[in-house]
Amino acid sequence: MNIRLRGVIIAVPSVAVAALWLGATPALSQAPSAGLFPSYAAPRTADGKPNLNGIWQALTTANWDIQAHGAQPGPHPELMGAWGAGPGGQSIVEGGEIPYRPEALAKKKQNLETRMAVKVTNDPHRYDSGEPELQCYRPGVPRANYMPFPFQIFQTPAEILIVYEYKGASRTIYMDPHREPPTDSWMGWSNGHWEGDTLVVDVTEFNDHTWFDRAGNFHSDALHVVERYTPISPYHIKYEATIEDPNVFTRPWKITFPLYRRVEENVQLVEFNCVPFVEELMYDPVGLYKPPSR
């Protein structure tokens, strides 16, 4: 890029200019917030808490596979070509490994092999196989936060509501008072509190029907997730989630990635209601789908 200095144009490499903008010292020194930005204090809401209101989106490819993965052809490449192919991407799992118990690792591999299975039954066996996103089921937590769709945070002192563009799925984080979950659910039950500038959310009472990604990574209904949302710049939240499930994993493990603020003028969530898109997939094999004639 060029800088105009007293009428003289000087060509300056962009990186060096960015470093000048960020502050006197280059942003290479260790900062508590992701090591990328100088330490940051977010503007406050009326009740004095960091203001997380807004529309946010992850830019990882974790929805395809939360571990590092190469690009790959999708289902029916003879029909879908490049549209259906999966992007490559880096791991959001800290350390790269998911500490599966040996029998659970075998189940993960089986999940991957049968992920395109759609077997709609009148009983809980309908969840035995098949990737839940394929059938437009709720993504659960933390997957909802790294779906390739934006979501909007609505922050009040008593509750924080997160609305996901994917399926219009939502979750309420009870801040004050905390509430007890009455039963299990797809998105779990969330109680939250602040630790300094970090929103800490404790999520429990999941059912066992959601997956962490399309690659077969799964959990049981003993899943316990602790999320941390830390604003690190006006446009970034550092998101971390610790995942614990003694039925499936030998120890807790952690994912982390940035959330980016959507800054377009008049940006809004645009409905993605995928139920109509999966009716043929789900109901035609059992003879219940008859589309209207033209």
Added chain:
Amino acid sequence: MRKRILAALGAVTLVMVVESWAPVLVAAQAPSGTATFKATAIDTEAAIKAAADAAKAAAATVNWAPPRTAWGDPDLQGYYLSLSYTPLERPVELAGKPFYTEEEAVAAFRKAVEADAEVDPRTVHYDWKEYGMDAWQSPVRPNLRTALIVDPPDGRIPAMTPEAQKRQAAARARNPQVSVQTLGNLYTRCITGNQGPPRLPFNHDSESQILQTPGYVVMLMQSNNDVRIIPLDGRPHLPQNVGQWLGDARGHWEGNTLVVETTNFHQQRNWRGSADGLKLVERFTPVDPKTIRYEFTVDDPTTWVRPWSVESPLPRIEPPIYEWACHEQNYGLMNVVKGAQAREAEAKR
């Protein structure tokens, strides 16, 4: 208004919504078989009296100003129910009578409550009443209006245009086979819930929540967990070619009233026969600490010969709203369609 759960389509895990406007229990967490219940939940006389008293108190509240949010907007936040015994259209025998006297309103309410609470065990497997979800077990009150439609003045839905009638006939002709698409509707297919928009108070699971942040009002429905995000900053609607099942809402304040204008309805939505050009204007006015007055006007010249308007109160209820994972376990739709196909096959034999 007898409800038959067997006939209700769409699988809903009722357990999750049992206490949605509770507590009907007086004591918390009593051991099984020893719980005590509020009189208004189990005794229709107590419920009718309480509702009539509440209606009197509400009528005595005039010019009530709601509290304000920290940034100065009227504060409508909380949980509300949309349920009523008042019919949408004025009954023919009440033509020319838009309002009851107080006594008549309570009598009409009593009649509806008693019919609702009556259960014939020969025909009903189980009833909403057992879950504390009949309207009389909630904060629903007698209504001085004889119909919810306030315009046109005769309290009846305006006539459908010839264009709309042709449209409906053509749609029926295109779907001759028993299937998810013909037996199902948006609600039983779990595409949308039963809260519109607009909201008509004739369905259970009509709990909702209003949340406010600077520049936004959000409305979360219990039914299908439909969410409406309403920006207040005057931004334009989405372009006309973008249709959404819940429409695209824009809000602004007129005094203490939240006015919401919704357009951009999905082509296949077909709310009461309407087309995607439907324009909806809703007004939410807090009139006392326990009530929002809800009004709406629908306008679609391709469907009705004139716009029509409804008024129906939204009483406050207890939190919270629960997850409604409808599509994830829609056994009901499958079972009903399979059953209908089986009956059709039998009839052919």
